[in-house]
Amino acid sequence: MQEKQFPCKQCGAKLKFDPGSKSLKCPYCQAENAIPQAAEDIQELDFRSFLSVAAGKEETSENRTVKCTSCAAELTVDAKIASTECAFCGAPIVSEGGSTKAIKPKALLPFKIAHDEARSSFRKWIGSLWFAPGKLKEYARADSRMNGVYVPYWTYDSDTTSHYTGERGEDYWTTETYTTTENGKTVTKTRSVKKTRWFPVSGVVWNRFDDVLVLASESLPKKYAERLEPWDLKNLVPYGDEYLSGFRAESYQVDLAQGFERAKAIMDDRIRESVRADIGGDHQRIHSVRTRYDKITFKHILLPIWISAYRYANKVYRFLVNARTGEVQGERPWSIIKILLAVLAAAAVVAGAVVVFTQFQ
Numbered sequence: 001m002q003e004k005q006f007p008c009k010q011c012g013a014k015l016k017f018d019p020g021s022k023s024l025k026c027p028y029c030q031a032e033n034a035i036p037q038a039a040e041d042i043q044e045l046d047f048r049s050f051l052s053v054a055a056g057k058e059e060t061s062e063n064r065t066v067k068c069t070s071c072a073a074e075l076t077v078d079a080k081i082a083s084t085e086c087a088f089c090g091a092p093i094v095s096e097g098g099s100t101k102a103i104k105p106k107a108l109l110p111f112k113i114a115h116d117e118a119r120s121s122f123r124k125w126i127g128s129l130w131f132a133p134g135k136l137k138e139y140a141r142a143d144s145r146m147n148g149v150y151v152p153y154w155t156y157d158s159d160t161t162s163h164y165t166g167e168r169g170e171d172y173w174t175t176e177t178y179t180t181t182e183n184g185k186t187v188t189k190t191r192s193v194k195k196t197r198w199f200p201v202s203g204v205v206w207n208r209f210d211d212v213l214v215l216a217s218e219s220l221p222k223k224y225a226e227r228l229e230p231w232d233l234k235n236l237v238p239y240g241d242e243y244l245s246g247f248r249a250e251s252y253q254v255d256l257a258q259g260f261e262r263a264k265a266i267m268d269d270r271i272r273e274s275v276r277a278d279i280g281g282d283h284q285r286i287h288s289v290r291t292r293y294d295k296i297t298f299k300h301i302l303l304p305i306w307i308s309a310y311r312y313a314n315k316v317y318r319f320l321v322n323a324r325t326g327e328v329q330g331e332r333p334w335s336i337i338k339i340l341l342a343v344l345a346a347a348a349v350v351a352g353a354v355v356v357f358t359q360f361q
Contacts, residue, residue: 006241016245019113019114042236106238106239108236109324113304113323145308146307148323150244151250156209158267159207159208161204163291164205167201168280170197174192201279216253216255219250221330224331231322260298271289271291307319
């Protein structure tokens with residue numbers, strides 16, 4: 001989705017959303033323009049009905065998907081825009097190829113952490129890294145670029161019924177006789193040994209899941225994006241174009257059905273915990289789990305992330321800041337020279353200790 005633009009009511013300049021507020025702020029006359037607050041609740045949509053019937057009726061936006069040749073991120077731009085810059089690393093991009101239609105989001109978390117605060121969190125994170133290249137810290141001290149991007153997510157709710165088979169292990173103690181040698185003689189002794197009896201089991205467990213969060217972007221390093229959690233989803237607001245002013249918003253690359261398959265994998269961990277608790281005993285073995293998913297609903301939402309990128313040794317590393325909490329995560333290079341120096345220093349300390357010990361001996 002393209003960046004939305006709104007004129008200032010006082011001077012006509014382009015307004016930008018003011019993080020942490022409910023207003024658009026003019027960067028020139030500092031006038032604040034309040035964002036109309038929607039009164040309706042954020043709607044959960046029925047998953048199966050949407051896939052079979054409602055998808056064609058849902059409001060969509062037309063976008064063009066492009067791939068950045070600098071950092072390999074995939075992002076979307078308005079179908080009418082011929083060129084732009086990558087929101088993930090700032091490299092110029094020429095838009096080519098066909099356009100696609102995407103489901104518009106229903107809700108979002110507005111930016112709360114401002115640009116300067118995000119940069120401060122980023123610098124502290126860089127400063128805490130061991131064995132980081134010196135140029136990385138120089139980059140953090142410089143006026144490096146940070147882009148505010150609304151990243152697409154799905155949330156899923158579901159009631160689950162899981163039939164399982166497995167085994168329950170119950171520990172018991174037994175006395176074992178053994179022989180050993182003491183004072184050159186063979187002696188017989190006894191000792192207590194813990195063993196486990198296994199019993200076949202089967203059963204059913206029920207779980208209720210609310211707002212299982214699935215990243216719908218393929219442009220970010222998934223491992224680090226997930227580490228930005230938790231998100232304060234209770235503060236979601238109905239989607240409004242005004243919140244996007246001054247920021248970019250990425251369209252999803254993981255569609256609704258693919259997202260639910262990923263949600264199932266997340267749910268599976270909790271389902272298996274429930275199965276183990278239901279089996280009981282001292283140990284559990286799970287042989288099979290068959291789960292039925294009922295009352296599945298979903299939301300398409302946008303979450304705010306500050307993104308910066310750093311190129312080191314011909315590789316792009318990305319850094320992410322949760323624009324609600326200030327949590328920083330990211331990819332990082334290692335300084336081979338610093339690691340080797342540390343290893344040599346440690347070896348020198350060990351060698352010195354051996355010399356001193358030998359002399360005292």
